[in-house]
Amino acid sequence: MTLKKKAFTLAVGALLAWSAHAADVQLSIDAGKPGPVIHRNVYGQFAEHLGTGIYEGMWVGPDSKVPNVRGWRKDVVGALKALKVPLVRWPGGCFADEYHWREGIGPRNQRPVKVNTHWGGVAENNAVGTHEFFDLVEQLGAEAYVNGNLGTGSAQEMAEWLEYMTAEGNSTLAQLRRKNGRDKPFRVHYFAVGNEAWGCGGNMTPEYYVNQYRQVATFLKTPDNNRPKFIASGGNANDTRWTEVLSTQNIKFNFDAIGHHYYVFPSGKWEGKGSAAGFKEDEWISLLSYTQDFEKTVAANIAILDKNDPQKRIGLYLDEWGSWYDPEPGTNPGFLVQRNTLRDAVLAALHFHMFHAHADRVHMTNIAQMVNVLQAMIHTDKTRMVLTPTYHAFALYTPFQDATTLPATLSGNPEYALAGKSLPAVSASAARGKDGKLYLALINVNPREAQTVKLAVQGAAARRAVGQVLSGEAMDSENTFAKPEAVKPKPYEAQARDGALSLPLPPKSIVVVALEG
Structure with a gap:
């Protein structure tokens, strides 16, 4: 295992440990009901x-x-x-x-x-x-x-x-x-x-x-x-x-x-x-x-x-x-x-x-x-x-x-609120790609708190999620000519446990994965 992969695995482990103390966000995807194509x-x-x-x-x-x-x-x-x-x-x-x-x-x-x-x-x-x-x-x-x-x-x-x-x-x-x-x-x-x-x-x-x-x-x-x-x-x-x-x-x-x-x-x-x-x-x-x-x-x-x-x-x-x-x-x-x-x-x-x-x-x-x-x-x-x-x-x-859109329904999604403004903490979108794969995108807008999304997929098997995560140390992390890779996608992987697939989301992050059976 490489040092980077080991570090990311440890980070995912920490997020899963955190999720034991917070209610999971539930996400249901119906792979059998294709919707409009995303041009x-x-x-x-x-x-x-x-x-x-x-x-x-x-x-x-x-x-x-x-x-x-x-x-x-x-x-x-x-x-x-x-x-x-x-x-x-x-x-x-x-x-x-x-x-x-x-x-x-x-x-x-x-x-x-x-x-x-x-x-x-x-x-x-x-x-x-x-x-x-x-x-x-x-x-x-x-x-x-x-x-x-x-x-x-x-x-x-x-x-x-x-x-x-x-x-x-x-x-x-x-x-x-x-x-x-x-x-x-x-x-x-x-x-x-x-x-x-x-x-x-x-x-x-x-x-x-x-x-x-x-x-x-x-x-x-x-x-x-x-x-x-x-x-x-x-x-x-x-x-x-x-x-x-x-x-x-x-x-x-x-x-x-x-x-x-x-x-x-x-x-x-x-x-x-x-x-x-x-x-x-x-x-x-x-x-x-x-x-x-x-x-x-x-x-x-x-x-x-x-x-x-x-x-x-x-x-x-x-x-x-x-x-x-x-x-x-x-x-x-x-x-x-x-x-x-x-x-x-x-x-x-x-x-x-x-x-x-x-x-x-x-x-x-x-x-x-x-x-x-x-x-x-x-x-x-x-x-x-x-x-x-x-x-x-x-x-x-x-x-x-x-890609072809698929219904994706969130429940138990906490509200992220501050200074009179609010929006759902997690946003999700799912689609069937041109390559036939099932893709899922998740956003955690809360910059301080991690979230965990528990996934249920109808019409397809989903035991593993493989893709990338984008986040940064600070809300205003940026790439500069001196530090051009301060914000850059990193590998992301999650495996089903006891038949259930949960996806940990770091604070202020975007995760895009392909779901595999």
């Missing part, structure tokens, strides 16, 4: 022209001394590929409604330089445009989500961009694409008409936007074999009005989904959101508890769709979500730089369980954002790269991509 794009990502989210963080240019493939950093792309990133949304965000695609094609040294008025007032040299973006997603093996410009653009501009990307014949735009180095059309999987039309995308009412959408969508045409799903800009936070208006207008052309954005802050307030690290337990529970408000909003929007669209033609895409804190001191506030801790990993996992629970309507989500911005997967500094706790949370849950 892999629920684990989608978002890359905006914002701070160092693209430039420096991922794109260094083909002439850089940083190892790269056609300008994209090898280390970052390799880490994202290992994460099995299924989808990338680009070029924004708020940036999308000031982005004009023709400025991002052709020789890079001839592209116009503009001011990024939304994010930091810095120069945008358009080095990353359509061709570069599709090179990135093809390197990742991911699908492409392109956000069109409604705010300062036009129906013509969006229609011509789609033609440039997808045309197969000899039109002038198809020939221009070939001149710029791409013979075959790009595969566009998703296309959105504007972003946050209620705010930075134009400060529109839903009634005004829906007429804008009708007009633009009429002219969005592609070959049948390369038709994207078309997304309307929906509401944000606890809003349901946008979903109500969009789903009752009988939009006849190119309408497949409604986007919705939801960010959480420890303070619950836009001004003075709270710190990303160095927080106390009241801020830990406060941030995590807001996932319950998010779920209520998702359920309310789905209820409206179920009423107005019983055939379930319209998806609800949560295409921006995540934690948002006060900017890291000493950084450009417009770059949205923040530290990433164990709390963010637990937050992400709680979101995953919600997405699984609503898999019949929630077919895609995009965490904000992929590199260096907000709740990022990766932080970089010149040639250095570090994987965040959120990255590891996404890695743990890769078996749930395209």
Whole structure:
């Protein structure tokens, strides 16, 4: 037995000894009642022209001394590929409604330089445009989500961009694409008409936007074999009005989904959101508890769709979500730089369980954002790269991509409460993976007390659980360039005793296992 395995076995033993003094949480899984499939794009990502989210963080240019493939950093792309990133949304965000695609094609040294008025007032040299973006997603093996410009653009501009990307014949735009180095059309999987039309995308009412959408969508045409799903800009936070208006207008052309954005802050307030690290337990529970408000909003929007669209033609895409804190001191506030801790990993996992629970309507989500911005997967500094706790949370849950949900019912689940906030101590999600295995994810949100989950599985044998556990020494444990593996998954294993399988959960932990007979 290795030293690490022996140490973990001793830790599990200690937790089992603790469980003798506390009531077990009961979890029942019915393996014989498959539910909706968890679309892999629920684990989608978002890359905006914002701070160092693209430039420096991922794109260094083909002439850089940083190892790269056609300008994209090898280390970052390799880490994202290992994460099995299924989808990338680009070029924004708020940036999308000031982005004009023709400025991002052709020789890079001839592209116009503009001011990024939304994010930091810095120069945008358009080095990353359509061709570069599709090179990135093809390197990742991911699908492409392109956000069109409604705010300062036009129906013509969006229609011509789609033609440039997808045309197969000899039109002038198809020939221009070939001149710029791409013979075959790009595969566009998703296309959105504007972003946050209620705010930075134009400060529109839903009634005004829906007429804008009708007009633009009429002219969005592609070959049948390369038709994207078309997304309307929906509401944000606890809003349901946008979903109500969009789903009752009988939009006849190119309408497949409604986007919705939801960010959480420890303070619950836009001004003075709270710190990303160095927080106390009241801020830990406060941030995590807001996932319950998010779920209520998702359920309310789905209820409206179920009423107005019983055939379930319209998806609800949560295409921006995540934690948002006060900017890291000493950084450009417009770059949205923040530290990433164990709390963010637990937050992400709680979101995953919600997405699984609503898999019949929630077919895609995009965490904000992929590199260096907000709740990022990766932080970089010149040639250095570090994987965040959120990255590891996404890695743990890769078996749930395209898995089939299974009913998982908790009982005897204690409430974790502090400072007027509360949420269930344990969260669970179960699914049958594409590989046929039965997977179980468990979260213990209590940072001070361990929990033990006693498992009962109907329709399948479960005598052993094998997987990984993610936790850390402190609530704000993080990976830094000096200590890049402070928060990292460790092996986890539990065996049935006297015919019963119990899974000990350390405080502030995420456990993902395959159940074996």
